[in-house]
Amino acid sequence: MQPLKILNNVQKARLLHSLLIEEIPAFLGYLNELTETVLNDRERITAEWQDPMFEVGFWFELATEVQRVIAKYPKDLHKSSGVFADQLFDGFLALFSVHALVQYTANGGNAGPKFIQAVDLLFT
Numbered sequence: 001m002q003p004l005k006i007l008n009n010v011q012k013a014r015l016l017h018s019l020l021i022e023e024i025p026a027f028l029g030y031l032n033e034l035t036e037t038v039l040n041d042r043e044r045i046t047a048e049w050q051d052p053m054f055e056v057g058f059w060f061e062l063a064t065e066v067q068r069v070i071a072k073y074p075k076d077l078h079k080s081s082g083v084f085a086d087q088l089f090d091g092f093l094a095l096f097s098v099h100a101l102v103q104y105t106a107n108g109g110n111a112g113p114k115f116i117q118a119v120d121l122l123f124t
Contacts, residue, residue, distance in 0.1 A: 004122065009098060012122040013089035016115075017081035023115040025078055030104045031088075031097070032070050038063040062096035069093075098123050 007015070017024055038045060042060060049056040069077070069087045076083040088097040101123055105116040 007122075009089040009094040009123075010085045013085035013097070014081045016118055016122055017084045020112075020115050020118060021079075021081070023112055024084065026110040027101065027104055027115075028070065028077055030110075031066060031100045034100050034103070035063040035067045035070075039067070058092075059096070062093060065093055066096055066100075 002011070004012075039060065045059070046056050049059075051059075066088065073083055073087055077087065078084075088094075101119050105111045105119045111119075
């Protein structure tokens, strides 16, 4: 295995899924809820947007794409670390998915302590 510091987001997500597969359904549920919240609260998010790296419209595009992926691969995202990692953590989509992981573990939610530690180790 490669050192953690040189793993990319896809490799990290694949490792997270492989190690803690039982935690993935709850995270995917949270991820789906987050996309709904983002897309249903566009006006407030637009008014409060302060990220200088990209426009708020791009954030909405990422949320829409995450929804599309969840709808297209509902069972595979749960069962396959490759599909989970390749579909949600590759390219720009990783911005939204990593943000969701960090928010999910920071807010407690249904995340177990090992999942919280793994996300912290891999993505923060």
